[in-house]
Structure formats: C-alpha cells, structure tokens
Amino acid sequence: MKKTQSLLLLLLTSFILASCVETLPDDQTPIETSLCAETFDDKLITFCDDFDAAENPNAQGVDLNKWAFQTGDGSQYGIPGWGNNEAQYYREENAFVENGYLNIQLKNESFEGKFYTSARLWTNNIFSQTYGRFEARIKLPLGNGLWPAFWLLPDNTTFGTWAANGEIDIMEARGRIPEEASGAIHFGGQWPNNTYTSGVYQFPSGQTINEFHVYAIEWEDNQIRWYVNDELYYQTSDWYSENGEYPAPFNTNFYIILNLAVGGVFDGGILPDASIFNDDVLMQIDYVRVFQYFV
Numbered sequence: 001m002k003k004t005q006s007l008l009l010l011l012l013t014s015f016i017l018a019s020c021v022e023t024l025p026d027d028q029t030p031i032e033t034s035l036c037a038e039t040f041d042d043k044l045i046t047f048c049d050d051f052d053a054a055e056n057p058n059a060q061g062v063d064l065n066k067w068a069f070q071t072g073d074g075s076q077y078g079i080p081g082w083g084n085n086e087a088q089y090y091r092e093e094n095a096f097v098e099n100g101y102l103n104i105q106l107k108n109e110s111f112e113g114k115f116y117t118s119a120r121l122w123t124n125n126i127f128s129q130t131y132g133r134f135e136a137r138i139k140l141p142l143g144n145g146l147w148p149a150f151w152l153l154p155d156n157t158t159f160g161t162w163a164a165n166g167e168i169d170i171m172e173a174r175g176r177i178p179e180e181a182s183g184a185i186h187f188g189g190q191w192p193n194n195t196y197t198s199g200v201y202q203f204p205s206g207q208t209i210n211e212f213h214v215y216a217i218e219w220e221d222n223q224i225r226w227y228v229n230d231e232l233y234y235q236t237s238d239w240y241s242e243n244g245e246y247p248a249p250f251n252t253n254f255y256i257i258l259n260l261a262v263g264g265v266f267d268g269g270i271l272p273d274a275s276i277f278n279d280d281v282l283m284q285i286d287y288v289r290v291f292q293y294f295v
C-alpha cells in the first residue's frame with residue numbers, strides 16, 4: 001500500500017517536474033530524487049547505487065566504495081574467454097557514470113589480443129547477501145552477439161567450485177533478440193557435472209530490451225522468483241548441490257556482477273555487425289538496489 005502511494009507520488013512528482021522542464025533552460029533540468037532514500041515498511045535497503053556522478057569523482061564516476069572493476073580477458077582469473085569463449089577484453093575505461101547512469105560501453109577496438117573492449121563491475125569483497133530482493137533498472141543495447149548480464153556469484157566455495165556452489169542470473173539478454181530477456185540458476189555438481197534451469201520473459205508488443213526496465217529476483221530459502229517490471233515470469237524451488245543439503249547452494253552470501261559481453265556460447269559465438277558501432281553501444285544502469293526482508 002505504501003509502495004503504491006509512493007508510486008503515485010512519484011508519478012505526480014514526475015508529472016510536475018516534466019511540466020517544469022518545458023519552462024526551464026536546458027542547463028537547469030531538474031536532478032531526479034535519489035531512489036536510495038526510499039524506505040519500505042517490510043524491507044530494509046542493504047545496498048543502493050543511483051549512479052550520481054557528482055558524488056563520485058573517481059574512476060569515471062564509479063563509486064569504488066560499492067564496486068570494483070574486473071579487468072582482462074578472464075585469463076587473469078584462470079578462465080580465458082571468461083569460461084564462455086567471450087570476445088571482449090574488460091577495461092576500467094569502458095565504464096563511466098554520467099547523467100545519473102552507469103554506462104558500460106562496448107567498443108570495436110583491438111586490445112591485448114581481443115578485438116572488442118567492454119567493462120565488468122562486481123561487488124566481490126565489498127557487498128554480498130543471502131536472500132532478499134535484488135533489482136536494477138537497465139537499458140540494453142541491440143546487435144548481434146551482445147550478451148549483457150546482471151547476475152550473482154557466491155563469496156566462497158563452501159559447496160565446491162562452479163557450479164556446485166551456485167550462480168543466480170537475474171537478467172541475461174541477447175542483443176539479437178530484443179523482445180526477450182531471461183533468468184536462470186546454475187547448480188548441481190562441479191563443472192562439467194553442473195546443470196541449470198531458466199525462464200524467458202517476452203516483452204509486451206512494442207517493448208524491447210532497448211528501453212529501461214526493472215529486472216529483479218526475490219530470493220527466499222526455498223524459492224527464487226524472477227520479475228521484469230514487477231511481473232513474475234519464472235520461479236523455482238528445484239535445485240541441489242552435490243556438496244550440501246537443500247537449500248544449498250543458494251543459502252550463502254552472493255555478490256553482484258554487471259557486465260556487457262560479446263560473442264561467446266550464449267548466442268552461438270556470433271559477433272556484431274560493424275555498423276552498430278556508428279552509435280555508442282551502451283548498457284545503461286539507472287540504479288541497483290538490494291533489500292533484505294528481515295533484520
């Protein structure tokens with residue numbers, strides 16, 4: 001109920017602001033209210049970034065109290081091609097905060113033996129959580145072979161290495177298929193004896209991944225639910241780990257990853273047409289928020 005009232009207030013405020021914008025010069029566009037300041041009756045905000053560049057002058061505006069960069073082609077972590085034969089080299093320079101958004105830019109440029117550069121940010125050793133709601137408002141780029149993701153990996157190897165210790169994909173998409181996004185969990189045994197289940201969200205007619213949408217999971221000890229714009233499209237309670245009792249492996253702390261990959265196994269190794277780089281190829285994140293149900 002409170003959320004509904006907040007939403008109405010937000011809509012009303014947006015309407016008033018939108019009305020004001022028309023009368024203001026371009027350089028006086030109102031700055032949006034911080035979503036991190038919102039409170040909810042039944043949930044505690046445990047992590048929030050609105051990507052307000054004015055607060056964070058370092059690292060192209062990225063707040064290093066909340067995020068770290070994962071750079072390289074995966075070899076640095078013992079997984080060349082990031083374990084998926086991906087075609088990009090991740091660099092800090094490809095992420096920047098501007099106008100209230102975190103931008104992850106895929107560039108058609110050669111670097112360290114790869115023909116594309118991009119960025120990958122994570123909260124490993126900074127923030128992780130067991131259970132709760134994880135959400136982000138994201139606009140995704142279009143183009144063959146683009147593989148953006150908002151996902152979670154576990155802090156430790158209590159239940160073994162991947163994927164016996166689990167992976168939760170809140171959102172993955174293929175730039176080739178604009179009307180779809182998906183969610184998944186990976187679990188079971190250690191690679192190659194792992195398995196996964198997933199659900200696909202089909203956008204309503206006229207909508208695509210190339211607009212801002214809120215991608216979320218709600219994670220409890222016996223169920224994970226996936227949402228797009230608060231519409232439930234997939235849920236499961238069915239998982240296991242060869243190294244622990246249910247609900248292992250999804251009963252330990254997981255951290256957040258945001259990245260824009262290209263090529264790789266997710267879409268058959270296809271690569272983008274050079275023409276998509278005539279415009280900036282950006283994954284834009286408006287905010288990331290995490291809630292806990294209990295304290």
Ligand SMILES: [Ca+2]
Pocket residue numbers: 050051052100101285286287
């Ligand atoms: Ca924002």
